[in-house]
Amino acid sequence: MSSVFTPAKLIVTLLALPALIIPAFALGYIVYQGSSVISWQFLTSSDALDGFGNSSGILGQLTGSLLLALGGCLIATPIALGAGLFYQLQANPRQRKLLESVLYLLQAIPPIVYGLFGLVLFVHLLAWGVSLLTGMLILAIVVLPALTLNTITSLQRIAPEYSEAARALGLSDSALVGRVWLRHARLELITGQLLAMARALSETAPILFTATVFSGVVWPESLLSPVTTLQTHIFYLAQEGGNPLAIQVAWGSALVLVASVALFSLLARKLKSIGEQ
Amino acid sequence: MLRLWLNTATLLCAASLLLIVTFLLYASSPIFAAQGLNFVVEQEWYPYEALFGLLPVLVGSLLSVGVAIALALPLGVAAALFNLEIIPKAAQSWLRLLMELMAGIPSVVYGLLGLWLLVPLLESQLNLLTGRTLFTAALLLAIMALPTIMVLSEDALRRVSREQRENAVTLGLNWWQQVCRILLPQAWPGIRLATLLALGRALGETVAVMLVVGSIDRIPEPFYNLLLPAQTFTSRIGREMGEAEIDSLHWAALMSSGLALMLISLIVVAPSLFWRSK
Amino acid sequence: MLRLATITLLLSLCLPTLATGQIRAAGSTTLLPIIAEAAKVFRKQHPDITLTVSGGGSGVGITSLKQRKIEIGMSSRPLTKKEQTQLQHIAHEIPIAVDAVAIAVSKAVYQGGIKELTIQQVADIYRGKIRNWSELGGADSPILVIDKESSRGTRHVFAKVVLGDERARAPGATIITGSNNEEQSAISNSDKAIGMLSNAWLNDKVRAIALIQDNLSRLPSTENIISGRYPIQRTLNILIHNDSSTQTRAFVDFLQSEQGQQIVQQVGYLPAH
Numbered sequence: 126m127s128s129v130f131t132p133a134k135l136i137v138t139l140l141a142l143p144a145l146i147i148p149a150f151a152l153g154y155i156v157y158q159g160s161s162v163i164s165w166q167f168l169t170s171s172d173a174l175d176g177f178g179n180s181s182g183i184l185g186q187l188t189g190s191l192l193l194a195l196g197g198c199l200i201a202t203p204i205a206l207g208a209g210l211f212y213q214l215q216a217n218p219r220q221r222k223l224l225e226s227v228l229y230l231l232q233a234i235p236p237i238v239y240g241l242f243g244l245v246l247f248v249h250l251l252a253w254g255v256s257l258l259t260g261m262l263i264l265a266i267v268v269l270p271a272l273t274l275n276t277i278t279s280l281q282r283i284a285p286e287y288s289e290a291a292r293a294l295g296l297s298d299s300a301l302v303g304r305v306w307l308r309h310a311r312l313e314l315i316t317g318q319l320l321a322m323a324r325a326l327s328e329t330a331p332i333l334f335t336a337t338v339f340s341g342v343v344w345p346e347s348l349l350s351p352v353t354t355l356q357t358h359i360f361y362l363a364q365e366g367g368n369p370l371a372i373q374v375a376w377g378s379a380l381v382l383v384a385s386v387a388l389f390s391l392l393a394r395k396l397k398s399i400g401e402q
Numbered sequence: 403m404l405r406l407w408l409n410t411a412t413l414l415c416a417a418s419l420l421l422i423v424t425f426l427l428y429a430s431s432p433i434f435a436a437q438g439l440n441f442v443v444e445q446e447w448y449p450y451e452a453l454f455g456l457l458p459v460l461v462g463s464l465l466s467v468g469v470a471i472a473l474a475l476p477l478g479v480a481a482a483l484f485n486l487e488i489i490p491k492a493a494q495s496w497l498r499l500l501m502e503l504m505a506g507i508p509s510v511v512y513g514l515l516g517l518w519l520l521v522p523l524l525e526s527q528l529n530l531l532t533g534r535t536l537f538t539a540a541l542l543l544a545i546m547a548l549p550t551i552m553v554l555s556e557d558a559l560r561r562v563s564r565e566q567r568e569n570a571v572t573l574g575l576n577w578w579q580q581v582c583r584i585l586l587p588q589a590w591p592g593i594r595l596a597t598l599l600a601l602g603r604a605l606g607e608t609v610a611v612m613l614v615v616g617s618i619d620r621i622p623e624p625f626y627n628l629l630l631p632a633q634t635f636t637s638r639i640g641r642e643m644g645e646a647e648i649d650s651l652h653w654a655a656l657m658s659s660g661l662a663l664m665l666i667s668l669i670v671v672a673p674s675l676f677w678r679s680k
Numbered sequence: 681m682l683r684l685a686t687i688t689l690l691l692s693l694c695l696p697t698l699a700t701g702q703i704r705a706a707g708s709t710t711l712l713p714i715i716a717e718a719a720k721v722f723r724k725q726h727p728d729i730t731l732t733v734s735g736g737g738s739g740v741g742i743t744s745l746k747q748r749k750i751e752i753g754m755s756s757r758p759l760t761k762k763e764q765t766q767l768q769h770i771a772h773e774i775p776i777a778v779d780a781v782a783i784a785v786s787k788a789v790y791q792g793g794i795k796e797l798t799i800q801q802v803a804d805i806y807r808g809k810i811r812n813w814s815e816l817g818g819a820d821s822p823i824l825v826i827d828k829e830s831s832r833g834t835r836h837v838f839a840k841v842v843l844g845d846e847r848a849r850a851p852g853a854t855i856i857t858g859s860n861n862e863e864q865s866a867i868s869n870s871d872k873a874i875g876m877l878s879n880a881w882l883n884d885k886v887r888a889i890a891l892i893q894d895n896l897s898r899l900p901s902t903e904n905i906i907s908g909r910y911p912i913q914r915t916l917n918i919l920i921h922n923d924s925s926t927q928t929r930a931f932v933d934f935l936q937s938e939q940g941q942q943i944v945q946q947v948g949y950l951p952a953h
Binding site for chain 1: 702704706712716719730731732733734735736747749858859861862864865866868869883885886
Binding site: 131133134137138140141143144145147148149151152154155203204205206207208210211212214215216223224225226227228229230231232233234235236237238239240241242244245246249266269270273298299302323326327328329330333334356357359360363364366372375376379382383386387390391394 | 403404405407408409410411412414415416418419421422425426429474476477478480481483484485487488497499500501502503504506507508509510511512513514515517518519545548549552576577578581602605606607608609613636639640643644648656657660663664667668670671674675678
């Protein structure tokens with residue numbers, strides 16, 4: 126890396142500047158606009174009973190978002206883990222190829238399509254209606270491919286000596302998995318979970334008509350009750366461009382949402398760096 | 403017991419892919435039965451008159467995503483090069499952190515930024531009738547794609563071995579030549595993978611686009627005039643999925659848009675499957 | 681450990697409380713402020729009843745009610761013949777408010793001289809035959825024609841009176857918006873826009889123009905609406921099943937009561953009379 130600032134470097138820098146400044150500006154703007162609204166009261170009282178952002182308080186939306194994301198990840202985990210273990214433990218090269226392709230294809234499907242699927246299957250056919258359960262399942266499908274791929278890479282990172290030693294000791298498959306693999310891959314697996322949470326918190330379109338309502342719910346009574354979420358709240362408020370209070374609440378909600386997603390991403394990053402030591 | 407779990411889990415993964423595809427095919431079959439393939443090239447979308455054209459959203463989606471990636475790719479790679487080569491080491495991890503955070507910002511927040519900042523800005527600066535245009539959507543999508551492309555390109559660039567770079571220096575290549583002859587070509591597989599990923603995500607982006615694109619099912623005149631309002635697959639589905647009555651022809655037509663969107667997304671990701679297997 | 685806690689938390693949600701006092705309302709965004717506000721008050725009086733409210737448009741309200749996905753459908757337009765047949769024996773309409781569909785323009789347009797138009801002129805704008813405000817006596821600027829999603833109640837009512845058929849197309853439209861909210865902010869953020877909006881949503885930046893019919897110019901004022909002189913007005917209805925639950929009926933009674941009708945007026949609409 127020479128320190129001479131050549132014309133080529135200048136051009137690259139000029140091209141790079143928009144790529145760096147615009148996102149930084151966007152982030153700064155969100156923080157700037159949103160921080161004026163944030164308060165303990167904002168986070169713990171509920172506006173879910175009004176919906177129009179006329180009184181701030183996003184507790185209902187916050188819980189809704191977290192419940193949906195948590196539920197989605199929890200449902201997806203056993204399947205992701207199982208498929209990952211299948212890949213590593215049982216699959217022959219052809220099966221591995223196939224599973225990989227299936228996962229990449231699933232990952233490429235836009236989440237709104239999963240929303241359509243969920244609308245027909247869960248809301249209508251199974252008659253669960255617009256509900257938390259429906260939303261959790263749809264989000265589970267959305268995060269499943271990435272979670273499974275993460276499981277596979279985590280398992281592949283385990284040094285083969287451990288497995289060889291375990292086999293030499295005569296450990297059964299279950300013991301191998303339980304005592305050796307899951308132990309050693311624990312950190313990476315949790316990282317994957319955190320990333321899945323971050324992902325699930327960002328999804329709006331698939332839950333808009335399948336799990337959420339405009340207002341009326343703070344803490345859902347049961348899994349078959351709908352919820353309000355930060356993502357959809359922001360979406361509704363975005364359309365209220367004229368009302369200054371609504372604008373403020375929208376930015377505040379956006380900041381809380383971004384902060385929540387960032388929390389999970391940063392935790393994942395931290396764990397990853399711990400794991401790499 | 404273990405086998406049962408592993409097998410069931412894997413089957414579920416495979417089954418969900420099959421299920422989604424079958425579901426879309428089945429749900430959109432009424433429109434194929436009623437109109438054959440005519441609706442694919444039909445230029446208008448007006449459910450009340452049984453006009454279910456795919457052409458407006460096809461043009462809208464492809465143009466907005468194409469322009470978005472065309473903008474984001476060079477800028478993103480430049481930013482990656484910038485981070486890797488130009489700024490001091492101390493700042494590198496901060497910049498990287500910023501980018502990773504940006505990559506995680508939910509799309510609905512970008513929608514907010516787009517609607518409240520970008521739309522008025524474009525409207526006033528470019529003297530447009532309305533700031534809700536295909537170009538606005540493309541710009542927003544580009545901003546959303548930048549962090550992803552930058553982070554993944556940086557990873558790809560970092561992977562180019564020291565050896566290669568040292569060889570280049572010994573051969574007397576200057577910085578720019580190093581970049582063009584060694585770094586970029588070597589990192590190209592990673593970069594093109596990143597591009598494909600960003601492309602796929604941009605195609606599937608719903609709420610941000612829905613708020614800023616104008617949502618009018620009309621092919622701009624001329625078709626490459628991005629400064630006019632238009633419609634994309636995701637915006638159409640997002641706006642009408644709540645109101646189309648299930649089992650109606652309108653619903654089947656909406657499903658056919660979903661099917662088309664899925665097919666295009668799968669086609670976009672297919673090359674990466676091929677490349678990975680090499 | 682954390683996982684165990686969350687699992688127990690989620691399991692606690694499984695406690696079946698599905699059918700106890702649940703009222704789901706959805707549909708027209710014109711009625712949304714009324715129902716949302718009334719729901720707030722009603723919940724204080726009946727804390728055991730869960731009342732959720734959603735938008736989506738009149739089309740969504742009617743369809744969802746038909747499919748028994750909701751208990752109260754909100755509609756800002758009359759039922760079509762097809763819908764009437766489908767709902768004949770299962771549901772009925774209850775008017776709870778009255779409003780008018782105003783032809784709204786951006787403040788700058790209004791102040792630029794466009795204060796009244798004939799219905800034909802509005803139709804020509806939406807059909808693309810008139811494209812510049814100067815053709816109507818205003819400033820020289822192109823018209824931003826804001827249309828609504830075709831299933832929206834406001835659009836049905838507008839199209840019926842202005843374009844002749846509730847399903848008529850508007851080839852002159854520039855952009856399409858969905859909810860009343862979206863339309864209102866689109867008009868207020870522009871200086872050239874025209875759109876269709878419930879009169880309760882008018883404000884300083886979104887002004888109603890008077891409609892000229894039979895040589896008489898009428899603003900969507902309260903008197904003109906009550907007397908029926910303003911050409912585009914409607915009753916705002918809720919639809920409930922004939923066999924609806926006691927809770928639903930309680931809420932409906934509340935809406936029709938004096939307190940409920942006061943809320944209607946508070947939010948900006950006219951009482952159902």
